[in-house]
Amino acid sequence: MTDLRLAIQRFDPSRDPKPRMVEYTVPRRQGMTVLEALLFARDYMDHSIGVRFSCRQASCGSCGMKINGRPRLACYTQVDELGGDSVVAQPMDNYAIIKDLVTDLGSFFQKHAQVTPRLVRSDAREQDNPTKEYLIKPDELSKVLQFTYCIKCGLCTSACPTVATDSKFPGPQALAQAYRYTADVRDQGGAERIESLDSEHGIWRCHFAGSCSYVCPKGVDPALGVQLLKRHVMSGKPPHLAEEASKEYRAPQTQT
């Protein structure tokens, strides 16, 4: 097989005035992922290449980067699927660069935390020490299931044109997670969650470009979640729906 020309955007904000592209020639093999190519370059050519990774199986979301212009997971992208003999690796857009391909996801996780990404019950005592098991029907689970597959890699937020212009916009990941919990019949925190999102820099700034869904490596459709959340906000139903539905399932379950 021919060698792979791997161009990596190098940039250390503490030292470099601006980013530059550096090209490495990496021996190519069948089934090679972009992460493997990057690690080869780092291990055998330049130890200073900054790249973040962990699981190597699209579970941890650590190796998000822009590959040939599109946000992808390096461990989940085979060189062969990109076509051609060259790969261009750059850090994700919409995040500050820590070094080379490593971006600062601090604001991303902060926005994620702001939408209260957990099930909230109105009874704090029951929340902390549940007396029973709260169940969800399969058809109700199916409404939120795809959003539970989010691995928080940040690719969707990187692809979002609104995030690029509005720094206060929560982004597709946070909004999709807000929908995931608000639409869960066991949740009673929808009103508080929506209160913060129904604002001038909140959910309504999504223009449905759909880029988030296009780049999600886990098949989640954040754009759909955002539109469904908009519908819920407009109708004002989610908290009531959640409360009514959860009443049905408050009966204690037999523990075996």
Next chain:
Amino acid sequence: MRESRLMLIQYTTAVLAVALVAVHLLMQGIITPYSTAISFSTILSIYRSWFYAIFLEALLVVVLVHGFNGLRIILHEWKQTAPWSRWTDIGTLVAIVATVAYGTRTVILAIFGGVSG
């Protein structure tokens, strides 16, 4: 006002604007030939019909509210400081009121003879 209310107004005015502009263009083509549709006397006679005057006033309000609210949204995305947001909201409201008032003035003057052909 909550952003969802403002967006409801935005969506409603968008739908209304499509309908009103479509009717307006049809009226221009059906009632008067396009060649004379924008002559001074034709426009004055249209304004002096109560039906058309109300119709055009509605079109004016709907388009201005939609347009300025859209501009407000763009300005909010452009810059994200609290003073900017506040002044953008105030500016939008003032712009809507001022332009609707000016347009309404034209309609009223045309109806009651302040403008003569």
